[in-house]
Amino acid sequence: MKTEDVDAVRQLPLFQDARKETFAKIMRGVLLQRFPPGVTLITESDTADFLHVVVDGLVEMFATHGGRETTLSLVRPVGTFILAAVLTDQVYLQSARTVLKSRLLMIPAAHVRAAMGTDEGFTRAVVAELARGYRCTIKEVKNQKLRSGAERLANWLLQESARSGAGAAVELDVEKRKLAALLGMTPENLSRAFSTLRDYGVTSVGPAIRIGEPEALAAFARPNPLIDGPE
Amino acid sequence: MKTEDVDAVRQLPLFQDARKETFAKIMRGVLLQRFPPGVTLITESDTADFLHVVVDGLVEMFATHGGRETTLSLVRPVGTFILAAVLTDQVYLQSARTVLKSRLLMIPAAHVRAAMGTDEGFTRAVVAELARGYRCTIKEVKNQKLRSGAERLANWLLQESARSGAGAAVELDVEKRKLAALLGMTPENLSRAFSTLRDYGVTSVGPAIRIGEPEALAAFARPNPLIDGPE
């Protein structure tokens, strides 16, 4: 692994406050690997071997049941996934696959568990990350149970606009079918939700979305920091 | 606070492995309080002041948005709630109210945060509890997105039967309207879901449910340890 990569990893929120020795110990046996799009990284019900960090690219978390599949979340740099399974040494509840060409840091689960308890700074970072993920998931349940499909799309657009900093012009970096699954609907219904939002100034050409009247869209979406916040 | 209560608290998973001093420190300023049914304990968007532990009784976690309300979970003894908000010193994402007469242990949030890092055993217990809650919530999202209403009810019945150890006779300890909200449907639809399950041997008289043909019900429900497990 290159020195510059090691330095980049050192800057990750998870490791910033870790002691030098802890970091060095964790880095032994670590893998920093590139993957093409569409590669399955982990599969639900497998035992947790590695903590994964998305250094670059985009990863989709998904789950299946009885022939159906749904997207649970998208993990962007610099995010981690399956931390909970790693910490408690249990099986994965989710599967993961790359959406774009991605670079992933893979840390042996045993190293993470060993580092906890010996390093307060690292432990705090782990707890913070775990709590963040937990709260995001609770928001997701509220989003699902308290809003309609079109409302979820409207709020997703507002959030995405804020996140990417692109203002009124939002560019999708995932297929619409994945967005549909993420929002808990079928691709067909996503199309219809988009045409519903035309009444509130949302227009789209392929993956390029324009939010023509942000106030009108927000009035329809009724965003709520207790559901939408990026945390 | 009585000695026997202190001893009982000491036995909680969260404190079992804590050092003596840590436990003593946390216990200063702790409240062990009784509440009648229907009391609102915390409200979403309030800042996290106390970590709550349900010592006895039953607590409902719920959330509201735009005039709607949904039940997110039921917390039974000996469970905690809003641990994530306490650890990261943020606002609650959920509200809580007692369903039954309950006894609650309330630990000042600052004490919990202070104890972390100085006590490895306690920290591990906190992390374990946090990870458990996280995983339960992920299961809940999968439950919502991958199953129909009747399937959610069927699986809930099977799980409840296993949890309470009552075998084929399940006794509801919450109103059906709350169960409906927990399962993500209206009370009317819960009624209809129950009549759907009659075809699979489920009969009910008031709050007393009988699972007449467990195999038939399971065949319909298709339980999945990656969704249903009690964790």
Add this chain to the structure above:
DNA sequence: CGCGAGATTGATGGTAATCAACGAACGTGG
């Protein structure tokens, strides 16, 4: 140019929400 994957649109059926009415259970006060 032709192919294939994804996106869209239309038609249809099913599931769930809503509105309304009725009935049972319980508690209160007469």
Add this chain to the structure above:
DNA sequence: CCACGTTCGTTGATTACCATCAATCTCGCG
């Protein structure tokens, strides 16, 4: 002890939303 009111649960009718199936369209690519 009973009349009454309230709350909860159930049932029916209706509507809205969403899933499914099918067909067409678009775009990128060989």
